[in-house]
Amino acid sequence: MQATHTAGHAGEHTHDEHGHHPSGWKRWVTTTNHKDIGSMYLWFSFVMFLVGGAMSLVIRAELFSPGLQYVSPDFYNQMVTLHALIMVFGAIMPAFVGFANWMLPMMIGAPDMAFGRLNNWSFWLLPPAAILLTASLFVPGGAAGTGWTLYPPLSVQMGIGMDMAIFAVHILGMSSIMGSINIVTTILNLRAPGMTLMKMPLFCWTWLVTGFLLIASMPILAGAVTMLLTDRHFGTTFFNAAGGGDPVLFQHIFWFFGHPEVYIIALPAFGVISHVIPAFSRKHLFGYASMVYAIAAIGLISFFVWAHHMYVTGLPLTGQLYFMYATILIAVPTGVKVFNWVTTMWRGSLTFETPMLFALGFLTLFTIGGLTGLVLAMTAVDIQLQDTYYVVAHFHYVMVAGALFSAYAGLYFWLPKWTGHMYNESLGKLHFWLSIIFFNIAFFPQHFLGLAGMPRRIPDYAQQFADFNVMSTVGAFGFGISQLLVLVVVFQSLKGGAKAENRPWDGAHGFEWTLPSPPPYHTFEDPPAFNPSEAHA
Amino acid sequence: MARNSIRNDYLKQLSASGARQTESTPQEGRGTRGAPSFLGRLGGIGLLAGLLAIFSRAACAAWELNLQAPVTATAKHVYELHSLLLWIITVIFIGVFAVVTYSLIFHRKSKGHKASDFHDNTTLEIAWTVVPTLILVGLAFPATSALVKMRDTSQPDLTVKATGYQWKWGYEYLTGDAAGIKFMSVMSTPREQIENKAPKGEHYLLEVDRPLVVPVGKKVRVLTTATDVIHSWSVPAFAVKTDAVPGFLRDTWFRAEKEGTYRGQCSELCGKDHAFMPVVVEVVSEEKYAAWVADQKQKLAAAADDPNKTWTLDELVARGEAVYTANCAACHQANGQGLPPAFPALDGSKVAKGSKQGHIEMVLNGKPGTAMAAFGAQLSDTDIAAVVAYERNAWSNKLGEVIQPAEVKALRGK
Numbered sequence: 023m024q025a026t027h028t029a030g031h032a033g034e035h036t037h038d039e040h041g042h043h044p045s046g047w048k049r050w051v052t053t054t055n056h057k058d059i060g061s062m063y064l065w066f067s068f069v070m071f072l073v074g075g076a077m078s079l080v081i082r083a084e085l086f087s088p089g090l091q092y093v094s095p096d097f098y099n100q101m102v103t104l105h106a107l108i109m110v111f112g113a114i115m116p117a118f119v120g121f122a123n124w125m126l127p128m129m130i131g132a133p134d135m136a137f138g139r140l141n142n143w144s145f146w147l148l149p150p151a152a153i154l155l156t157a158s159l160f161v162p163g164g165a166a167g168t169g170w171t172l173y174p175p176l177s178v179q180m181g182i183g184m185d186m187a188i189f190a191v192h193i194l195g196m197s198s199i200m201g202s203i204n205i206v207t208t209i210l211n212l213r214a215p216g217m218t219l220m221k222m223p224l225f226c227w228t229w230l231v232t233g234f235l236l237i238a239s240m241p242i243l244a245g246a247v248t249m250l251l252t253d254r255h256f257g258t259t260f261f262n263a264a265g266g267g268d269p270v271l272f273q274h275i276f277w278f279f280g281h282p283e284v285y286i287i288a289l290p291a292f293g294v295i296s297h298v299i300p301a302f303s304r305k306h307l308f309g310y311a312s313m314v315y316a317i318a319a320i321g322l323i324s325f326f327v328w329a330h331h332m333y334v335t336g337l338p339l340t341g342q343l344y345f346m347y348a349t350i351l352i353a354v355p356t357g358v359k360v361f362n363w364v365t366t367m368w369r370g371s372l373t374f375e376t377p378m379l380f381a382l383g384f385l386t387l388f389t390i391g392g393l394t395g396l397v398l399a400m401t402a403v404d405i406q407l408q409d410t411y412y413v414v415a416h417f418h419y420v421m422v423a424g425a426l427f428s429a430y431a432g433l434y435f436w437l438p439k440w441t442g443h444m445y446n447e448s449l450g451k452l453h454f455w456l457s458i459i460f461f462n463i464a465f466f467p468q469h470f471l472g473l474a475g476m477p478r479r480i481p482d483y484a485q486q487f488a489d490f491n492v493m494s495t496v497g498a499f500g501f502g503i504s505q506l507l508v509l510v511v512v513f514q515s516l517k518g519g520a521k522a523e524n525r526p527w528d529g530a531h532g533f534e535w536t537l538p539s540p541p542p543y544h545t546f547e548d549p550p551a552f553n554p555s556e557a558h559a
Numbered sequence: 560m561a562r563n564s565i566r567n568d569y570l571k572q573l574s575a576s577g578a579r580q581t582e583s584t585p586q587e588g589r590g591t592r593g594a595p596s597f598l599g600r601l602g603g604i605g606l607l608a609g610l611l612a613i614f615s616r617a618a619c620a621a622w623e624l625n626l627q628a629p630v631t632a633t634a635k636h637v638y639e640l641h642s643l644l645l646w647i648i649t650v651i652f653i654g655v656f657a658v659v660t661y662s663l664i665f666h667r668k669s670k671g672h673k674a675s676d677f678h679d680n681t682t683l684e685i686a687w688t689v690v691p692t693l694i695l696v697g698l699a700f701p702a703t704s705a706l707v708k709m710r711d712t713s714q715p716d717l718t719v720k721a722t723g724y725q726w727k728w729g730y731e732y733l734t735g736d737a738a739g740i741k742f743m744s745v746m747s748t749p750r751e752q753i754e755n756k757a758p759k760g761e762h763y764l765l766e767v768d769r770p771l772v773v774p775v776g777k778k779v780r781v782l783t784t785a786t787d788v789i790h791s792w793s794v795p796a797f798a799v800k801t802d803a804v805p806g807f808l809r810d811t812w813f814r815a816e817k818e819g820t821y822r823g824q825c826s827e828l829c830g831k832d833h834a835f836m837p838v839v840v841e842v843v844s845e846e847k848y849a850a851w852v853a854d855q856k857q858k859l860a861a862a863a864d865d866p867n868k869t870w871t872l873d874e875l876v877a878r879g880e881a882v883y884t885a886n887c888a889a890c891h892q893a894n895g896q897g898l899p900p901a902f903p904a905l906d907g908s909k910v911a912k913g914s915k916q917g918h919i920e921m922v923l924n925g926k927p928g929t930a931m932a933a934f935g936a937q938l939s940d941t942d943i944a945a946v947v948a949y950e951r952n953a954w955s956n957k958l959g960e961v962i963q964p965a966e967v968k969a970l971r972g973k
Contacts, residue, residue, distance in 0.1 A: 088763060089755040095831045096901065102828075162900040169828045175805060176788040176830055179930050181901060254928065263806020269789055270804060303666075304674040312684050334791060334826075335802045336809035339710045343703060350695045354688060361687045364655060367662040371674040374667075382659075389655065393648035400698070402705035403641050405800050406626060406634075409791060409826040474623040475795035477826045480834035482753060484764045484822075489622055529674075 043543075051146070054138030055543060056123045059145050061440075063120030064433075066148055068508070070112030073156065075502050077105040082464075082498040084481050085491050098481035099167030100183070104155060106170035107187065110287070111194045112152055114425045118290035119144075119201050121432050122229050124440065126205065128534040128541065129223045131214030131550045136207040140200050147197040154190040158183035169479055171280070172247065174261040174272050178254050185254070188247045195240040202233040202240075209233075214533070216552030220314065223532055224307060227314050228293030231321040235282045235289070238325070243279035246272060270335050277328035285324040287421065289317060291428035292359060295381050297530070298431045299363050302378035303370030304529035309362040316355035316362075323352045333404045342401045349399040356392055360385065375527075376450030380431035383458045384423060391419030394469065409479075412472025418465045427457070430508070435530075437515050438522035442540035445515040449507060456504035464497030531556050627795045630817045630842075634798035636705040643701065647694070709798070712812045715780035719771065723783070723790025723803035723825065725932060726832035726889060730771050733782070737852045740859065743937070744769050745885055746835050753835075765822040770839035773815065774848035780812045787932050791827035794838055800826055815842040830930060831901075832889055864941040864964070872948065872961050879949025882942045887950075890930065895954040901930060906954035915960060918947050919970050935971060940964035 044052055053059060080101045084093050093101070123141070127134055135141045158165040163181025166172065177184055209230045213222065250272065252258040259265020261272045300307045307313065329337055330349045337345070363385055372378070394416040398404050407413060430453075438444050467490035472478075476487045483491065522539040533556060537545055629635040666672045717737070722729040724743075731741035744767045751757035753764075760766070773779045783792045783803035793800040797813040800823075815821070823838040843851065884893065887905075891897045895906035905911045910918050922943055925933035934943065941964040951958045 088759060090753055091755070094898070095834065096898070099828065099831070099833075164901075167830070173789060173828075176828065178928060179788065179830065263804075268807070270802075270807075304668070305676055306678040308678050309680075309684055310678065312688075334800050336804065336807070339707065342706060342710070346702060346706070347699060350699060353695060354692055357691045358684070358688055360655065364658055364662075365680075365683070366678075367659065367666065369672075369675045369677075370662065370666050371668040371672050372662065372666050373669070382663075385659070386656065389652060393652060396648060397641065397644045400640060400644065400702040400705075402633075402637050402702060402709055402798075403644065405709070406637050406641070406795065406798050408800060409793075470622070470624050473626050475627055475823065477793075477824050477834075479828040480824070482764060482834045484762070485759060486623060 052142070054134070054142050056127050056135045056138075056141065057440075057541070057543065059135075059141050060120045060123030060125075062145050063116045063123055063148075066145070066152075067113050067116040067120060070108050070116070070152060071505070073152075074105050074108035074113055075505065077101045077108070079499060079502050081105065082495040085483070086495040087492070088483055088485050088488055090482055093481070095481045096164065096167055099169070099479070100159060100165040102479050103166050103169055103187070104159070107155060107190075108152070109421070110170065110283070111191070112148070112155070114287050114421065114429070115198065116148060117429045118229075118232075118287075118425075119198075119205075121225075121290065121294065121429075121436070122201075122205055125436065125534060126208055126226060126229065127212070128537060128545060129226055129532055130209065130212060130217060131533045131546045131552070132208060132212035133544060133547045135204050136212060137204045140204055144197045144201040144204065147193050147200075151190040151193040151197070154186045154193070158186035158190075161186065171273075171276060172250065173276075174250060174253060174269050177250055178261070185251065188251050191247050192244055195244045198236050199240050202236040205229050206233040206237070214546075214549045214552050217557075220311065221552070221554075221557045224296035224310070224313060225290070225293035227317055228289040228296075231317050232286050232289045235286050235321055235324065239279040239282040239286070242275060243283075246275040246279065249275075270332070273332050273335060274329065277331045278325070280331065281328045282321075282324045284420070285320055287425045289321065291384070291425045292317065294428045294432040294435070295363065295384055297532075298377045298381040298435050299366050299385075301435070301527045301530040302373055302375060302381070303367045304372075305366055305370045306531075307362070308365040308368075309358075312358055313362055316358045319355040320352060323348065323355070327352060330399060330401075330404070333401050334408050346399060346401045350396070353392070353396055353399070360389055360392070371529075375434070376445070376447060376454055377431045377435035377527075379451065379454040380427050380434065383454065384427040384431060387419050387423030387427065387458075387461070391416055391424060394419065407472055409477055410472035411468040411476045411478055414478050415465050415468035415472060418468075422461060422465070430454075430457075433508070433512075435527070436534075437512065438526040439534060439537075439539050439541065441515045442522050442538075443515045443517075443519035444522050444526060445511050445519065449511050449514075453504060453507040453511065456507070457501060460497045460500035460504060462497070464494050464501050467491075467493045467497075629796065629798065630815050630819070630821065631797045631799075631813045632816070633705075633709050633813065634796060636708060637798040640701055640705050644698070647698070712780050712810045714778065715812060716777040717773065718780045718782065719773070720782045720784065721771070721792045721803065721838075723785035723787075723792070723829065723836075724937065725787050725830050725930065726825070726836040728767075728771075728790075728792070728825075728836060728838060729937065736849065737855070740852065740855045742769050743885070744771065744839065746837055748835075762822065764835065765824070765837045765839065767837055767839045770820065770841045772841045772843060772848065772851050774845050775815055775818050775842050776845075778812055778814045780810055783809045783811070786936070787930075788829050789827050790825050790829045790836070792823075792838055793826040794821050794823035794840055796821045796823075797840075799823075802827055815840075818842050818844060835889075864939065866940075866964065866968075868964075870941075870944065870961065870963060872952065872959070875945045875948035875961065876952055878942070879945035879947070880953070882938065882946040883949050883953075886934065886938070887946065895950075895956075905950050906956060911950050911956050912958065915947075915951075915962065915966070916970065918951065919943065919962070919967055922947055923967070923970060940967040940971075943967045 043049060050058065050062060080093060084091055084098055123135065161182050163183055165183040166177065166180050166187040168177045168180060209226050249260040253261050259267040261267050261269045296307055296313060327345060327349045329341060329345045333342060398407060398413065398416055434445060434450055471487055471490050474486065476483055524538055525535040526539065533550060626638050626641060629638045717735045718733040720731045720733055727743055727745045729743050732738055747766045747768045748764050749757065752759045781792065783801050784807060785803040785805040787805060790803040791800060792803055797815065799811050799813050801809045801811040819842055821840045821842065825833055825836040890902035891905050895904060897904040910921050923933065923935040925931045944962045944964045944967045948960065948962045950956065951960050
């Protein structure tokens, strides 16, 4: 009853909406609609994903065999830097902000995000930042070749490309902070009556915590790169020992941002998975309350473990011990989440559509990444593995298999809702299987390379590393090419296909599934009544 | 074709190192020695079995799956700790995914399984919070003990300073008989091998002109620092890795238990040639070490330049070319054309054809904010005079100027 009411209600509004919103390109530039902005975030993120992905293939091509093949070491370093910056700030983060824009208002029964114009501005800051980053490749001296961590004094040596990267980071930071303020305000103030915080969908919870993490950590990154900027051009010596500064200070500030950043990426991914697994298990999420506590605990602890990225910088022994214990501690709430997902599936009624496959892929690979994280948490072992390919393998298991696979789970899960058409299930499954197979061929061998001592961020390597590198490159190209399948799937679903019902997945719960597919331009202009049968807990 | 020859070299190299390992096992004679290697190998092989099946059996033997064979007590602790962790995470992974697999097989809708709606169980939730916590606390004990031992740099037998430069290491012996010996350690792999114009040697990228030489069984403390950017001094077989931070001293130590040559690489991105500044440590017997020290001292005395000598242009250019190749050619290139804009050309440049004083000062003090390092502390007056003279007379810069070491000395510290 509620669904038909909403549909009818929303239908009226779509009708008179044609009167007063601009069409054509002006619609996209001036829009304050969360669905439009969500779509723009998602498209932007996919374009950036392809750009960053192409860069990773330059890296892998160069590493196919020992010796210098295609690019100079300088250009190689620039690829390493831009690949990471673009993937983290251009692809993964905007993807989840896109999901948040599309889904949060529909999940909590709100008409839109709290601040429409701010939302528009948050998005439109991204393209200039992306242009600054990519254009820096073409200025004299090229892009920053420091790695995404931008450590001084190396970053002080760089050319104007470094300044462009700094400004890009500033702009991206502003966008993230404004986006987060919007998301936090929306979640705290615009929930439908009756939806208390502890009845809110998990995706909202993960974004609530992520929003606070972003608001707290982004200004710190902005501060760090600003100090870098003044060291470069205005004679300050924050990071220069000759003037009383310390290069390692930058690393402390950077990682005080950088470690929460890891969870900024991971938490919304956890949120998506916490919707997909119950839907395809046809059960409620196991341990909703403990999931919420785990999210909050992870968010909090993430601020107290930053120096585990710096075990070899000369921390005192007591510092190393403290950061080791704190880091180990984070494994507990992370473990709780994994156990909860596993138990959600237990005695369910499982089916394996593409979103579920990606969620299972996430679960498997993220667990591997988490467990190698435990290995790296042990300072003594980390000293052996720091700055080797083991670390590269570890964070790609967490980032690619964690964030990207979860983003795909979300994409396939919500695509019928967005487009009103079912996607091509066989292509989706093919995409999953190619992704997971090639991902493992690309990244699993990197654990062995790292154990054997191959440093990261090198364009050329000793010959005993040759065989695993061949394997890794083959895997990376396979993985890269398989990602183009997503484009086909999305375009097909936009153009047509089987009509999606309001609730295309019979196990899915929540306000969003009571709306028609696709939902009208404006939804929930009047708050819906909270229906406990749609609740997640 | 080229790949085949590389692979053959590589297999040779591996069989050689394999032989070395088997020899060493009885020599080690420690109760713990067999255990980590057994645990580690088994764990590694188990995890990889599926992946390895894709490749031929011959290649399998060559694929390194684990940490390098440890040659210090610290490295052994790290090896054992890693093997222990590998076992624990493997067991946890198998345990969790056994449950998942059971669900995936027996709780599917296609088999007619009906979902039972339970969604909380406080006992279970407390259990899987407490049990992992206990496992982690248990792990913290060996992890702490390994780390505490690793960080104890007190009472060394020998102290060496390793200074990171873009892109080479400088070593200086600070204590013991060798005190005062200092030299640069530069990668010796020829450019042709890197550019694939010559077959790659056995220790491609992991060989230097002058390795660090230390006696076996002695506690060697290594102080690290750098002059330009952060580098990291690392030798995996010793489980040693410490950043070299410009303007600061860090320290680490090792006591190598076996003679041999051990190789590592710079492990912090330090710019263009980060991949090309290996660390090579030669561990020799005490007698050999004493002989090496005596030999170095003699050479040092013989090589000392007479400060009052007046140099001719030909002498300067000949010596300057060698200095240029070792210190300048990586950026400014052998043909003087540089790699603009980051690394400008010297052929016809304003500095190289401008005032003598400006040129010498550039080499002495570098140019802050760019990759041009200050060579004042790295090179002697004679070397700087020679390299400046070479740059002012090589390529098209035929200025015909002679520069005496005294002129460099006069400009130092100005």
